[in-house]
Amino acid sequence: MEILVCIKQVPDPTVEVRIDPKTKNLVREGIVGVINPYDKNALEEAIRIKESQGGKVTVISMGPPQVKESLREALAMGADEAILLSDREFGGADTLATSYVLAQAIKKLGKVDIILFGKNAVDADTGQVGPIVAEKLGLPQITFASKISVDGNILLVDRHLEEATETIKVTLPAVITACKELNEPRYPNPLKIMKAARKEITVWGKTDIQVDAAKLGLKGSPTCVLEIFSPSKSTQVKILNGSPEEASQALFTVLREDKVI
Amino acid sequence: MNFDLNEEQKMLQKMVREFTEKEVAHLDEKMDKSGEFPYELMKKLADNGFYGIPYAEKYGGAGGDELSGALTLMELAKGSMSVAFTLATHWVPANALNNFGTEEQKQKYLVPMLTGEKLGAFALTEPGAGSDSAGIVSTGTADEDVWVLNGNKVFITNGGVSDIYVICVKTDKTKGAKGISAFIVEKGTPGFSIGKKEDKMGCRGSSTTELIMKDCRVPKENMIGNEGEGFKIAMSILEKGRMAFGALGIGISEACLSVAKKYANERQAFGKPIASFQAIQFIIANMAMEIELSKALLQKVASMYEKGEKCGTEAAMLKVFTSEMAMKAAKDAIQVLGGYGYTRDYPPERYLRDAKFLEIAEGANEVLRFVIGSTILRG
Ligand SMILES: Cc1cc2nc3c(=O)[nH]c(=O)nc-3n(C[C@H](O)[C@H](O)[C@H](O)COP(=O)(O)OP(=O)(O)OC[C@H]3O[C@@H](n4cnc5c(N)ncnc54)[C@H](O)[C@@H]3O)c2cc1C
Ligand SMILES: Cc1cc2nc3c(=O)[nH]c(=O)nc-3n(C[C@H](O)[C@H](O)[C@H](O)COP(=O)(O)OP(=O)(O)OC[C@H]3O[C@@H](n4cnc5c(N)ncnc54)[C@H](O)[C@@H]3O)c2cc1C
Numbered sequence: 001m002e003i004l005v006c007i008k009q010v011p012d013p014t015v016e017v018r019i020d021p022k023t024k025n026l027v028r029e030g031i032v033g034v035i036n037p038y039d040k041n042a043l044e045e046a047i048r049i050k051e052s053q054g055g056k057v058t059v060i061s062m063g064p065p066q067v068k069e070s071l072r073e074a075l076a077m078g079a080d081e082a083i084l085l086s087d088r089e090f091g092g093a094d095t096l097a098t099s100y101v102l103a104q105a106i107k108k109l110g111k112v113d114i115i116l117f118g119k120n121a122v123d124a125d126t127g128q129v130g131p132i133v134a135e136k137l138g139l140p141q142i143t144f145a146s147k148i149s150v151d152g153n154i155l156l157v158d159r160h161l162e163e164a165t166e167t168i169k170v171t172l173p174a175v176i177t178a179c180k181e182l183n184e185p186r187y188p189n190p191l192k193i194m195k196a197a198r199k200e201i202t203v204w205g206k207t208d209i210q211v212d213a214a215k216l217g218l219k220g221s222p223t224c225v226l227e228i229f230s231p232s233k234s235t236q237v238k239i240l241n242g243s244p245e246e247a248s249q250a251l252f253t254v255l256r257e258d259k260v261i
Numbered sequence: 262m263n264f265d266l267n268e269e270q271k272m273l274q275k276m277v278r279e280f281t282e283k284e285v286a287h288l289d290e291k292m293d294k295s296g297e298f299p300y301e302l303m304k305k306l307a308d309n310g311f312y313g314i315p316y317a318e319k320y321g322g323a324g325g326d327e328l329s330g331a332l333t334l335m336e337l338a339k340g341s342m343s344v345a346f347t348l349a350t351h352w353v354p355a356n357a358l359n360n361f362g363t364e365e366q367k368q369k370y371l372v373p374m375l376t377g378e379k380l381g382a383f384a385l386t387e388p389g390a391g392s393d394s395a396g397i398v399s400t401g402t403a404d405e406d407v408w409v410l411n412g413n414k415v416f417i418t419n420g421g422v423s424d425i426y427v428i429c430v431k432t433d434k435t436k437g438a439k440g441i442s443a444f445i446v447e448k449g450t451p452g453f454s455i456g457k458k459e460d461k462m463g464c465r466g467s468s469t470t471e472l473i474m475k476d477c478r479v480p481k482e483n484m485i486g487n488e489g490e491g492f493k494i495a496m497s498i499l500e501k502g503r504m505a506f507g508a509l510g511i512g513i514s515e516a517c518l519s520v521a522k523k524y525a526n527e528r529q530a531f532g533k534p535i536a537s538f539q540a541i542q543f544i545i546a547n548m549a550m551e552i553e554l555s556k557a558l559l560q561k562v563a564s565m566y567e568k569g570e571k572c573g574t575e576a577a578m579l580k581v582f583t584s585e586m587a588m589k590a591a592k593d594a595i596q597v598l599g600g601y602g603y604t605r606d607y608p609p610e611r612y613l614r615d616a617k618f619l620e621i622a623e624g625a626n627e628v629l630r631f632v633i634g635s636t637i638l639r640g
Contacts, residue, residue: 190310190323197269
């Protein structure tokens with residue numbers, strides 16, 4: 001079983017990310033990058049499938065060189081191979097351009113049985129990359145997986161929906177996106193850490209995969225983020241003095257002025 | 262000279278930190294109150310490959326270096342001294358086997374210890390011999406192809422919860438230190454039993470017991486090293502244990518600093534956070550300075566061990582300094598928390614009780630000061 005997991009490095013979600021009001025960019029300084037939490041679920045499932053069915057798990061990520069750290073962590077959890085897609089021209093990609101590069105890289109890899117994604121990345125949160133890659137590769141897609149059982153080249157997948165669970169049967173190859181209900185990701189293993197730390201990570205730039213330069217990065221992104229801001233949280237406390245009648249009257253006036261009532 | 266951690270050390274530190282925060286820290290208070298050994302949690306450590314971190318891959322270890330082992334203990338001690346001490350102690354008999362055992366002994370005993378199937382303990386101290394460890398009186402007598410062990414050991418960490426015990430006894434009463442030999446004794450060996458469990462002031466989630474040997478017969482091939490080499494082996498591995506104690510002391514001091522820092526920033530007095538008072542800032546500064554200095558010495562000692570250099574004096578300095586630092590850090594953290602620090606609702610009083618044994622075991626500080634002082638005066 002050839003299993004591929006696409007992982008994205010995101011700013012540590014346990015640390016509050018600030019947005020620079022001038023540049024409208026995320027302040028990345030001092031914020032450590034971590035593997036997108038749902039991608040860890042995707043990876044955990046891939047490793048479990050490998051452990052029960054045999055095969056190989058490859059992790060792939062598009063991003064700057066520091067993403068190697070996250071790829072090494074994936075190796076230390078149990079992935080066999082890691083590929084970083086990194087090139088100046090990949091930068092500034094929206095979901096379409098990101099998915100294009102991922103799909104082209106996956107084509108280069110050849111035979112793949114299962115391609116796993118997180119259900120969404122916790123920073124930009126669109127949840128589009130998995131489905132777009134599936135479309136580009138012409139593969140069936142099953143999103144929000146909360147349970148996967150393997151039977152030869154057929155998978156039974158539970159989809160975790162808001163009000164129900166939907167069970168879907170799919171013949172491989174297929175694309176699946178993982179939610180946190182799928183499993184509890186393991187910790188990196190010390191022995192594997194030692195090996196991963198010493199391992200060279202394969203890096204593919206734009207010349208290593210077949211790509212049309214016009215579809216890359218900023219140039220290939222029809223979406224542009226015009227503005228991004230933190231909702232302003234100004235809470236002001238105003239004490240209305242006076243007798244209960246006076247205070248209620250004052251409150252009524254304020255609420256009226258603010259068009260609340 | 263390079264003080265940066267390498268890639269593997271950084272990755273390991275991150276993993277242990279995460280593991281400690283999620284799986285260990287919240288259980289420490291419960292362990293302290295109940296005094297129960299955390300079997301399930303130790304199984305989790307074993308399953309996650311903790312037992313063999315600083316040992317060669319061919320014996321089931323992770324292939325980490327000395328500093329990787331120390332960093333592991335340091336991070337664990339931030340969440341639970343009991344758990345960190347249990348693991349540190351496991352590595353003492355493991356070192357006896359790793360450094361002095363035969364290939365057969367390593368395959369039979371070291372491998373299951375490093376892969377996490379079995380826990381180990383090391384026994385030297387007796388009711389009448391602690392610092393004066395050459396004065397032990399338990400005996401080993403040869404009887405055809407077995408050794409017959411008799412006597413009592415006290416204060417044995419991981420006692421009662423271990424599968425493999427490395428025990429030092431006198432095999433030649435006419436000789437002092439040179440009459441001591443070390444044996445591997447498996448749990449369940451006839452004549453070997455566990456005595457009283459100590460009701461300790463701290464580190465209450467670790468198990469400390471008496472061991473009783475009554476005509477306990479162990480096969481000849483269970484002797485580690487040669488007859489009469491037990492004391493040499495004990496001294497060598499206890500010396501290395503001092504590096505581990507350094508890591509434990511730094512870890513718990515960091516826990517003290519972190520609690521004190523958080524509280525100082527939140528607690529208001531006279532209309533300001535107490536962190537704005539110089540007296541509090543000085544306490545925090547002193548804690549941070551000592552921790553920083555200790556980490557540098559720990560790195561040095563680890564690097565000396567890594568290169569196979571003699572570093573008994575440096576390891577002793579590290580052990581004495583960090584154990585006293587840990588006591589001071591805990592006492593000061595209590596002070597920063599004021600009356601709340603004196604209650605069991607906050608962790609510093611537990612840290613104080615947990616840290617105290619660092620000054621006593623693995624060579625009492627008085628004895629190690631004597632070792633350091635006399636070495637320097639001789640040199
Ligand atoms: C605040 C903000 C808002 C944005 N809004 C938009 C927007 O509205 N539309 C838009 O097109 N772009 C947007 N972007 C750009 C977006 O970050 C990138 O397109 C990104 O590469 C993928 O989108 P995502 O994070 O939403 O991924 P998702 O589609 O949420 O990710 C799903 C899964 O795809 C995989 N994956 C995602 N990225 C990678 C990668 N680089 N390498 C490997 N696997 C990956 C992971 O498995 C992940 O769990 C925004 C960026 C920011 C910072
Ligand atoms: C929590 C804990 C765990 C332990 N785990 C183990 C274990 O796993 N295996 C094991 O074998 N032992 C273990 N020990 C025992 C430990 O090694 C001894 O307690 C230690 O060696 C001190 O011996 P003692 O308690 O007999 O004190 P003593 O040797 O009686 O010392 C009492 C006091 O006298 C001082 N003193 C002694 N000699 C001198 C001297 N020459 N000069 C100046 N002062 C001196 C000491 O410093 C101390 O302050 C453990 C102890 C504790 C507290």
